[in-house]
């Protein structure tokens with residue numbers, strides 16, 4: 001398994017694009033099946049753990065696997081849209097219709113939940129069908145397009161690294177998915193270049 005951490009995107013939509021990564025051994029797919037999709041949704045905070053457990057108990061694995069396949073297709077479509085968007089290429093409204101169709105599947109209600117010892121009003125998604133598991137993913141993608149500056153949505157500058165992130169730094173100069181991994185590797189490479197191979 002790729003050693004890079006799962007959540008480096010600083011935005012669930014970027015983390016969604018990062019569920020497949022290219023490595024020296026070829027691409028690694030994290031959304032391999034429905035179970036992996038549910039685990040990822042919980043890890044990234046798009047689904048509460050009890051809801052994921054209920055989904056697992058309620059729907060056949062084959063149905064959840066179909067949603068995972070749809071998630072992988074959505075991811076690659078969204079990647080192309082986001083690449084055009086951040087490159088400043090004009091977006092036709094029609095290209096976002098599939099995303100709006102996913103958002104339409106949603107059905108939510110508000111509920112009180114305890115968060116850090118305080119009552120907080122949260123929005124809770126109603127899950128009547130496995131296909132609704134993609135609604136929070138579509139919401140994250142839509143929020144990225146609506147709320148973030150395209151120039152802050154970048155790919156890692158690390159050699160061979162394809163991970164996306166939203167730059168939340170004040171300076172707006174974040175270059176790497178992770179300072180410990182790609183940032184460190186780039187520093188070592190630059191050092192070697194300055195001091196010769198043996199250094």
Ligand SMILES: [Zn+2]
Pocket residue numbers: 156157158161162163176177178182
């Ligand atoms: Zn990287």
